[in-house]
Amino acid sequence: MAKRFFYVCAGILMLALSYHFGASTAGAQAPGNPIVAAFSQPSGGTKELWAYSLNGDVFVSEDSGLSFSHRANVFGGSGTGKGVAAAFPNPNTTNEQWVYAADGSEYLTEDAGATYTLRADVFAGPTPVQPTTFGAIKARFRR
Numbered sequence: 115m116a117k118r119f120f121y122v123c124a125g126i127l128m129l130a131l132s133y134h135f136g137a138s139t140a141g142a143q144a145p146g147n148p149i150v151a152a153f154s155q156p157s158g159g160t161k162e163l164w165a166y167s168l169n170g171d172v173f174v175s176e177d178s179g180l181s182f183s184h185r186a187n188v189f190g191g192s193g194t195g196k197g198v199a200a201a202f203p204n205p206n207t208t209n210e211q212w213v214y215a216a217d218g219s220e221y222l223t224e225d226a227g228a229t230y231t232l233r234a235d236v237f238a239g240p241t242p243v244q245p246t247t248f249g250a251i252k253a254r255f256r257r
Contacts, residue, residue, distance in 0.1 A: 151202070199214050210223065
């Protein structure tokens, strides 16, 4: 009985000491700028691997993914508040890619990622602030 009491007291002491010395819960160690799109694109005789981060940074690997180098930023610099939602290559050419931002902006590069130009806006108009109610729709069609 004394042995069990000793183990319980030792366990409580260890819990108290770990709390006292600042033991905390585990936290994620992921980067604050995750990769949101990645694909391979043939370039001459080799395959380049492309990766787009959330803030628009473009990384390219020319050695099958062993090392990546920073190529450009889709939005012209970080800190613009935009985020990449999707990116994909043109399968018919080796240097053209489309990138879509979360706000609906479409960017195009035709020089293998050196520069990106704003081409279009997917939503092309203002988003209604007040959605139509079901009652309003019924009233419109009952006429």
